[in-house]
Amino acid sequence: EDGLDEIRRKLTDTSHSRLPVSDGGADTMIGVLQTREALSVILSGGKLDVRALVREAPIVPDSMDAMRVLETLRGANVPMLLVHDEYGHFEGILTPGDVLEAIAGVFRSDIDEGETDEYAVLRQDGSWFIDGAMPIDEMAERLGIALPERRNYHTAAGLVIEAMQHLPKTGETVEAHGWCFEVVDLDGRRIDKILASRLPA
Template identity: 50%
Template sequence: MNVVSAMPQPIPPSPFPWFDLVIIIALVALNGVFAMSELAIVSARRARMEAMARAGRRGARTAMELAADPGKFLSTVQIGITLISILSGAYSGASLGGPVGERLVLIGVSAESAPEIGFGLVIAVTTFASLIIGELVPKQFALRAPEPIAAMMAVPMLWLSRLTAPLVWLLDRTSALIFHILGLDRETENHVTAEELHLIVAEASSAGVIEESERAIISGVVRLADRPVREVMTPRTEVEWIDINADPDAIRALIAEMPHSRMPVADGSVDEIIGVIHSRDLVRILVNGGPIDLRAIMLKGIFIPDHVDAMDALKALREAEVPMAFIHDEYGHFEGLVAPANLLAAIAGEFASDQDEDTDPPLVEREDGSWLVSGTLAADTMADRLGMSLPEDRDFATVAGFALWRLKHLPTTGESFSHKGWRFEIVDMDGRRIDKLLATPVKAGN
């Protein structure tokens, strides 16, 4: 009688620890909460948080307090993230590695290598989940809406920082000691430079958040403090003035042609500016038929040096009796005047006037891509339009000054020079004054 031996039956796997899996998922999610809270509170804009606090948003003021003391807050977050990472890594391998290995045996993996493969597979999946769910996705949420998330998570983070205060204090003091040994200052001032602000505005314009016209105005405001008053003033050669000694007939003729609401008053020469008059005061005298006495209605003007910037000029105009300032160089020579209209034009661009019917625009684009540029145009306005840079330490204000800086001599009609991919040709001279230039883009290889 033959005895057939029975095949050994495979040992059924132990029950899968679903409860342990839930704990690991919860730890990974909690790691994401810490990462999201950290980035949201650190990157939240203080101005918006203050607005939320004034509106009564719960947690906004707490978020600002946490951001004001980043050492303690970041230590609290780091404690939580580190503990969670250790627990999830160790717990996942210990509790899930064996059960996963048993199930790998059922699909053909050798019993000898299954435990190691199961352990490695669990660690790999846990690490991947920690990166995606515990770091990348939460941080993307924090970047999308930092202020609301900061306000929502500030109170729990505050309570956690209080619970871990002793350990946080130790970590904070230790990091402070290391910075002291290295000779570094932990408190860094976060200043936004003008260049960064220009980039932010340009990106906002490219993304369609603001219109191109709005971008130009914002850039004009930001650039105002960097522009010397000589770049925005009305130059001496274009100043219209009235002589204090003019006879009544000459004054009446001047009033009939006066395009401005205010007029500088000089004593015989534009170099001898002594004050300002309002055109309405002259009109009132003429209407009433009284004697014209310019000294009686003249107001005192203000005089500022040519090296101040446009923002300083704006401040001076706001404090003056009449908003018109006269610009003089270090030798006392009159160079021009600045009024609110000059500053507005520097921000928003030149305005059309019925007095400009016979005046050519200062910057005209031609069909071939070249530009006809007025010599009196502000140099940085030309540079912005042509997309080129100028030296920051330049001592010229206009396109004519730019040409003189490049040529090093008084040019004649037809002379040319190149700068930053553009060829500039002097096309019109008005005596010794550069009146018009032609800017042509230089093609590569030419």
């Protein structure tokens, strides 16, 4: 219901490619607006009808686990989910980038200057203390693991989740590729630290 000038300001000021749209308030979300589509109408001199451009986005509860979130994102018309609590109040949005960071952690390019980027430390007993964000190819090289060519993960944390088939709790272990992987530390739902111990031959 915002006026054209207010909508134009929001579209030009935002750095996001998609914006959630509500009908009268935050608890009445109706979908997602693709910024470029709205700007295209404005720049061409056409009459902007926000409702006509809104695309339906799935509404999910804030209690949904990450694996189900990923499945819902895969089937969505737009890569964005609208999150509500048990009372139906709008809490925020989720994108594929949010889920990837929650599961795999930040990437090396996102590490601030001065922070360590040492992903793996060899312990005296031959086990490895591994950062969950360690690129899977680097970890495979360190541990001597032969990875399948087709895989859906890119980090050490992703390998562990793939092997467990669920988001783990601290202390959980799984055996894969001749190694036992123990989840040593979690940062929220993200696997932060992993202890990898070689299994007996």
